[in-house]
Amino acid sequence: MKFSDQLKAGIITDNPVFMQTIGLCPTLATTTSLNNAIGMGLAATAVLIGSNLVISLLRKVIPDKVRIAAFISIIATFVSLIQMLLNAYVPALAASLGLFLPLIVVNCIILGRAEAYASKNKPLPSILDGVCMGLGFTFALVLMGFFRELLGAGTILSGYVNGVNGIQIFSNPAVMMILPAGGFLAMGFILAVIQKVMSGKEDK
């Protein structure tokens, strides 16, 4: 498979969040701002790349019966590493991602890719798969984070521009969008738009 195809699969046609609808918890929970979304996305991507690589390398050695246990150990190691590194070097982000950082372990996307791809493919393609799926995941989070922050806080780019405040687009935002209900709502609408676009394509 060509890299561009893989990339397309990861970000669009096989997007883990939008198309496979897995890894929903972080997608819903950590997207109250664009900043958090990117942080979560990249952290997961890093884990995904690392675990895909290692699992792919070990794919011939790991016996079937302990497959899951072995995969999980490897993933958990990478998660713990990321967790420590973030805590050490980007403590603010680590704090705002909170519980969801260790929970990357159980993110179905990572185990899913390990099972479906890395355990059957060579290391290089597996790394690329990790990159693409990770970017796809990040893309989904970014989309969610952008809209939720914009509608729910009335700002964009908080954490990048103008400190934690970002750029204020309007006052009196619809705070509900950054509350839990807003997470479900935003994702519902984004998915609907995607389904619409997809069905439009099919017709053609």
Next chain:
Amino acid sequence: MVYTFRGGIHPGTHADPGFKSATNTKPIEAMKAPEQVILPVSMHIGAPASPIVKVGDIVDMGQMVAEAPAPVCAPVHASVSGKVIAVEPRLHGNGSKVLSIVIENDFEDRLHESVHPYDFEAMTNEERIEHIRTGGIVGHGGATFPTHIKIQSGIGKVDTVIINGAECEPYITSDHRLLLEHPEDMVEGLKLLVKILGVKQGLIGIEENKSDTYAKIEELIAGDPTLKLCPLKCRYPQGAEKQLINAVTGREVPSGKLPADAGCAVFNVDTAGAIYRRFATGMPVVRRIVTVSGSAVANPKNLEVRVGTPMEKLIDECGGFKEAPNKLLMGGPMMGVAQYSLDIPVMKGTNAFLAFCGEEDKRVEEPQCIRCGKCINACPMHLLPIFMNVYGKAEDLDTAVEVGVLDCIECGSCSYECPARIPLVQQFRLTKGQIMAHRAAQAKK
């Protein structure tokens, strides 16, 4: 005391409760026999009768022209004297073509030799029932179930005979006029039924909008302690068997069972009258009182007509249409069957023929249930029409049964009440059909 049941509806307007005012004061008019009568071999529930005459035969009035080859079946008799001119499929009230015997009237009204008084007391019970059977008597209340079977299967099980004089269907006044003009037939018929069935109680249920009939009936039953008049609250479907039994005796017919299982046998006013006449004069069922009414009819009337008279003649008799009708109904507006032709004949169970030209129907294009729950409150069987509709539509047959489709008596109360105009009853009929088909398929397996 006024008897009634829970549920049901009050069709009609304040000024015209039950829409009966057009005909309830009009005396029964005997209509001239038509040039031709059409006698379908299926004017009852059960197996069709088989013709015993052929084209060209000359028949007398009251002569059997089709016999009953099966137990649940009723013979057919000539309602005029004349010549058989055809034995062929003709349009029937159910929308399809049914084998019918067409007789050309010679206007002589020659009585058949079998038409003479019979001595009820001298007959054994078996003979009496057989006499009823050969008289072609079927339920005149609309269901047209052969009366002899009802009696036969009720003996020993039944302790109460009930006369159904509710006539709760809007527009219809044929039973009302009958009770007012010839109450003796009904009362005498009831006395015979009490004897045949060997019961100790005979109840007469009549809705309060016919209270003008009470005095005469009380007079006729005075002195007979087994008989009692039970005034009924005006409420549709007070006349439905199960509701009537519930109202006057407090009993409930168990689901899927027959009235006999609740110890009751219910007979329509005119059924009782027909039984009486079968013994008193020997006449089988050849006449019928039909209410012709509705917004499109120029001059609504209660007519006494020969069985087999084409509807067109009835309309002629009532002065034709005021306006081109948009709905033709055989039977009442709640349970009646829509027709598209006037060629269909009056049958034994035909109590009314209605023609509408207004907005009585009030259909809408894409009905959408608003969950108002009015259908639930209206249902006399205490079912859940809204969910019967939902599950029926989804073809979830098991759940549909659970919420009650199979117990539905198709009275139409729910559809009447539904502000969203959901075709509830039609869906239930469809679902029932699907359930039956499914069960049949299952049984085959």
Next chain:
Amino acid sequence: MNDSKKGGGIVMLVVVLGLITLICALLLGVVNQITAPKIEANQKATLDAAMAEIIPDAKFEAVDVSDDYKNPADKNAAAITQAFKATKDGQDAGYCVEVMPKGFGGALTLIVGINSDGTVAGTKVTAHAETPGLGAKAQQDPSWIAQFAGKAADGSLKVTKDGGEINAITGATITSRAVTKGVNTAAQFVATLG
């Protein structure tokens, strides 16, 4: 799925899984050695920065917190987790107290500074679980939290709705009350230190 993978028996399972966990643990242990001091330093730095913001240029020195304040009997009272004495140029400059009053979504963590002259030096919310856009303004809206500075630290502050002088965040009276309570508790505690 080749057969060599499926087979192998228990010994093979044990060896492989054992080895994997071994390597994982090694990796984790080593990285932890590297990051642990950094993480600790980070935590301290956050606290220090917060305190420095409230009472600038001071040195802080931990003081004991009595059990009454650490684990108050009243479940709804605010618990004090740690306290520091501030000295500026050898002079007594007041106290910084970390206190956890119960807000709308659980306990908030506040740093409350009390000047030696008995006024509130300043307040800062370091952690909370309040609703974003509502209670969360206690942390995010600097102008709101600033109103505590300079108020008398006698433990009697109240929000306007309860007849006091603290303007509540609109729509988040509960959070505002909680912060006020935290400041009051800190003031009472400092008063016991003399």
Next chain:
Amino acid sequence: MFEFPAAMGVTDLLSLAIAAILVNNYILVQFLGCCSFFGVSKKTDTAVGMGMAVIFVMALASAVSWAVQYFILKPLGLEYMQTIAFILVIATLVQFVEMFMKKSMPALYQALGIFLPLITTNCAVLGAAITNINNGYSFIGAVVYGVAAGVGYTLAIVLFSTIRERLDLTSKCPKCFEGFPIALISAALLAMSFMGFSGLKIW
């Protein structure tokens, strides 16, 4: 050598439980366990089965992970290995229970067991295990919290499944909203109604 969190009183446990079920509902407020929440909520029967299985596993995982933390990791100064240790324990445990159930209790397996593999990778279970430690719950507290969080999950998924059943039977949403999107919007409305419990404080 061993240091344990303080014991908790009955009212503490009760308010812990109520908070976990209503106020901080795992699905509707905390977003933990969402994949299975959407995945197995199409039928009420399966939702109930899944809920029961989650309650069971969460109780078990809470207890075992608590023990691992306070008997092994903490004494040895290995708190940083929490994630890997917990997930390993939980994964093994679940797999073991599944095998055991399949063999010894086939009826129960049909009702609950088939959901077990789904649960290993459910955020809710690991989330509860870690939360127990972060919040310093006692052993009993941890188990109560695990069960209550599971009950909260069950409440949400069962409610949601009945709503989906109704939608299936009576609703008609635009084509592009069919399936997942409308489920998410329904979940949003459900979550919104649960906001009514926010700030709840009984004791």
Next chain:
Amino acid sequence: MDMQNVIFAVVVLFVMGVLFAVLLGIAAKVFAVEVDERVPLVRECLPGANCGGCGYPGCDGLAAAIVAGDAPVNGCPVGGAPVAAKVAEVMGVEAGETERKVAHVYCNGGCNAVDKAKYEGLQDCTAAMRVAGGPKECAYGCMGLGSCVKACAFDALHIVNGRALVDAEKCVACGKCVATCPKKLIDLVAAAKQVHVNCKNRDKGAAAMKVCTNACIACGMCERTCKFDAIHVVNGVAVIDYDKCTNCKMCTKVCPKDCIEPIATAEQKEKFKAMQKAQAEKAKAAAEAKTAEAQSANET
């Protein structure tokens, strides 16, 4: 660096790993449950439409039944031959020959069939049937209310010009529509068969003509034209014997009511008539020639 801590870490995790490996290894042996491995394999081969066309509760049900030997390997009507081959491979048997079938609606009336009255209410054929026998004068024909369309899970049926029409491309011969149609107008036929009589009206010619301009009037032209004895008027309507029909389409060109598919254009009919005539003349000529010959032979 605190080596002790690292060693603890390694030991703890290693012990855990080993312990779990042993535990699971043993458990796998002790609690092993016999499942027929073929069930999931067969299930994989099936299309997963869960349409129920096979008569089992969904694809899982069929898979179990195939493995248990209760259903044939070609039990899935949806998948057809390719799926049957795959399943057969798993099961290790030869797939029976499955001839692709499609549904066909035997009515051509639609807008040409006369309405007896306007029908209102549930847009469902069975329901409409119960109201005055349906809206069409023809008691045998399609009512066009689309019960079959609703029943088809594969979007293979549509109401075209007032009557149901099968899209042979999409139809997978699941048979749902066959069971649904209250007029029993739909049947599964081999896809290779191209000639169909699209009418089931058994009324006499005159009566049939009154209710629909496209009705079969049982004139017998087709019967007389067919060279293969494949079309007959039975009970007042022409019926094709598919075993004999060779798709020659001759009958379509002589039907005066255009009720045999594929409907011939006027031009084709003209041509065919001309050809028939020519042939007839030829035959006549030949016959004449023959008789002449015979005569002359006789003479000689």
Next chain:
Amino acid sequence: MYDLSKVVVTSSPHIKTDEDTRSIMLDVIIAMVPALAIAVFTFGWRSLSLTAVSVIASVVFELIYNKIMKQKPTITDLSAVVTGMLIAFNIPVAAPLWMPVFGALFAIVITKMLFGGLGRNFMNPALAGRAFMLASWAGIMTTWTAPGAKLPIFGNVGDVSAITSATPLVALKQGNLPDASLTDLLLGQIGGCIGEVSALALIAGGLYLLYRKVITINIPAAYILTVAVITFLFPKGDVVGLMGHAQWMLTEVLSGGLLLGAIFMATDYVTSPVTPKGQIVFGIGCGLLTVFIRYFGGLPEGVSYSILIMNTLTWVIDKKTHPRKFGYPAKIEKKKEEAK
């Protein structure tokens, strides 16, 4: 021969009641007019302008949605008008005019139309709109205006603090009886949302709906009685004696939108159970939750959330409360028989 060309055949029954969806909705609108009138009297014409904005927004959103989805317009059933009025009834009079527009957007488009429109939504649109506004603009939604304050009919209210007032609920929440007398509560001389202030007007509307048989008594009665009984038995504040308990109970019942909710919103056909038993269960559930949230919750009131939560239970309640069908043994008897 007669002209039968117009004849239509349909399934029975062939006559229908005059009542239809639109007439029902019209009745509800009529029933809400007294409450609106009192609101205008209490808070001035701004109540009316907010209501108008809300109604127009609701109707327009529904129309736009119809257009986008290429449906026939559904606004003639008037249900959007009811929703619009109830949205306005559920906001304080000092709210900016743009707010109900967003409330209506959420109510009509997301809560109602996305699920297929009238009859198909599972949650009360007006209340969902209120919950959305409360979560989004809690400050505005909890700033109450004192009766008689001079507010601009259009445009934003400037300094709000000058005219704010506490609702009786705020006092109740803290365990005190409010200053407002029961007469004030009945006549609407209190702070609060537009539609909730006058108990008397709401009761009048309720009686009209009952008389017109638009609603049945089940839900409102079960709801109000439950709240009354619990608050009577367990008043939160320190009240003494029977009269004290009674006064507490009456204050709880007459304030905070309970009557508005019980009469107009818990009774919404679409989102409440249809079986009679289910309606009673629903009402009791609403009552329990209302008191629970009022006593222990962090929110200022419990009515809207308790109805929303019960909305989500509607389908289950309906399924579990089937009435006994005619001709079937009662449940207890059935069990007895099975035991035999």
